[in-house]
Amino acid sequence: MQGMMMTMPMRIIEILQYGAELHPGAEIVSVRTEGDIHRETYAEAYARAGQLAHGLAGLGIAPGDRVATLAWNGYRHFELYYAISGMGAVCHTINPRLSAEQMLYIITHAEDRVLCLDLTFVPLIEALADQLPADLKFVLMTDRAHMPDSAVDFLCYEELLDGQPAAYDWPMLDETAAAGLCYTSGTTGNPKGALFSQRSTVLHALWLSIAIPKSLNAQARILPVVPMFHVNSWGLPYAAPLVGASLIMPGSKLDGASLFDLMETEGVTASWGVPTVWLGLRAEMEARNAAPSKLKQVVIGGSAAPRAMIEFFERQDIDVCHAWGMTEMSPVGTHGQLPPTMEGLDFDTRMALKSKQGRRMFGVELKITDEDGARLPHDGKAVGNLYVRGNGIVSGYFNNPEATAAALDAEGWFGTGDVASIDADGFLYIQDRAKDLIKSGGEWISSIDLENIAMAHPCVSNCAVISIPHPKWDERPLLVVVPKSESEKPALEEIHAMMLDHVAKWQLPDAMEFVDALPLTATGKVSKLTLRQRFDGYQMPDVG
Secondary structure, X not given: OOOOOOOOOOOOHHHHHHHHHHOOOOEEEEEOOOOOEEEEEHHHHHHHHHHHXXXXXXXXXXXXXXXXXXXXXXXXXXXXXXXXHHOOOEEEEOOOOOOHHHHHHHHHHHOEEEEEEOHHHHHHHHHHHHHOOOOOEEEEOOOHHHOOOOOOOEEEHHHHHOOOOOXXXXXXXXXXXXXXXXXXXXXXXXXXXXXXXXXXHHHHHHHHHHHOOOOOOOOOEEEEOOOOOOHHHHHHHHHHHHHOOEEEEOEOOOOHHHHHHHHHHOOOOEEEEOHHXXXXXXXXXXXXXXXXXXXXXXXXXXXXXXXXXXXXXXXXXXXXXXXXXXXXXOOEEEEOOOOHHHHOOOHHHHHHHHOOOOEEOOOEEEEEEOOOOOEOOOOOOOOEEEEEEEOOOOOOOOOOHHHHHHHEOOOOOEEEEEEEEEOOOOOEEEEEEHHHOEEEOOEEEOHHHHHHHHOOOOOEEEEEEEEEEEOOOEEEEEEEEEEOEOOEOOOHHHHHHHHOOOOOHHHOOOEEEEOOOOOEOOOOOEOHHHHHHHOOOOOXXXXX
């Protein structure tokens, strides 16, 4: 017997329509590439999305066509999110930090019809223009007054909207229709495309709006530092209109001072981003001996947040929500928003919990397995390969059958490539990426554990631990440190003394090297592949 309820398809455009009708006071504040601050309400964004859909249709865009974006966080990018998916096309966000080779690959692989870009990226496209598909159209996200002279035939975004009606007959799409395309920024091989559906995107937004209420509520003013070109800014452009939160878009200015000033002037209550971003904000807070006055929560994801970083913000009365996910997961899978029953725990216990990757969002299932695929218990002790499944998780990769076949296990779960444990309360702890674990004498060493401890040293600005081949032990850990200054460099013995309180002596790094900065991937994570290449042939001292 089936229920007797209406079946209406889930559509992304309904999120913005809802925000426009139910949250008229919420706004999108954008630092524009033109140099000024722009403001618009969700109602204005909805009307402009309708005009934009008419404009894109005039360029020949039809359902299923891919429209690419190469842009910072801002209101025009937000409008593109909704106009493209609303009309049944696919919004393909491109990470500008990819190499030229990777960018050319994904534009060609996605078969993009139109590329919309911010002024910042004009030189980039001009340099690649002769290698891009001849029929690709370019829309520059600015007004006529700021259009540059260029050999590339750029169309003007605002002229695409001018004279178009705000009302658009949004089609009643199949909810399983493709809506968004985001390529992984893997460090080996070609990027792989995660193809999100209307349904998966709406569900992820609903789950996210429930999961982190300290950030997502009608009084919130959220600054997404995580880029809209990287996994849909962790779903914030979709979740915020649902709850009536305002979005404060930073554009290209992501340094600590610019973020601090924007947070202060716009009364930002929450901000989301990767650990490298928070290192910059922390340095600025220390320099000013102050915190942004309204900031109450930071959400940290993308890579593991060091406990020292979490404790710094918590001591400033800024709640830290440690999150974890992947491009293939829409992307948020777990969050560290503690339930009320745990908020009253003592500081050290809360920090220990917050240093983990949190508990699963509704709609996401987790399992850990041994090397033979047998499930391991969620007892906080067993460590295994992490797999996930759910309605917001990919069932394969776009136009890539080989990668699809390798992605899923025999039960249809997606393999994350992480090694983790899960405790009885559901807290996930990522021990390491499988490829970053260090195997020494047949035993595993977690690079993340060593990094988190080293980051607590007052002279360490940033650090990474990588494996170095060893003739006797197979691999040994090397600690690579960015010191606070030339005059403030930690001694390896000091860090060893800190680590011995938490790990066995045989797990200690054998050596330490100083660098001016750590190399980053296109998504702002530390590139351990680049570090391993840099220290290729490094000779470890003989420590027995």
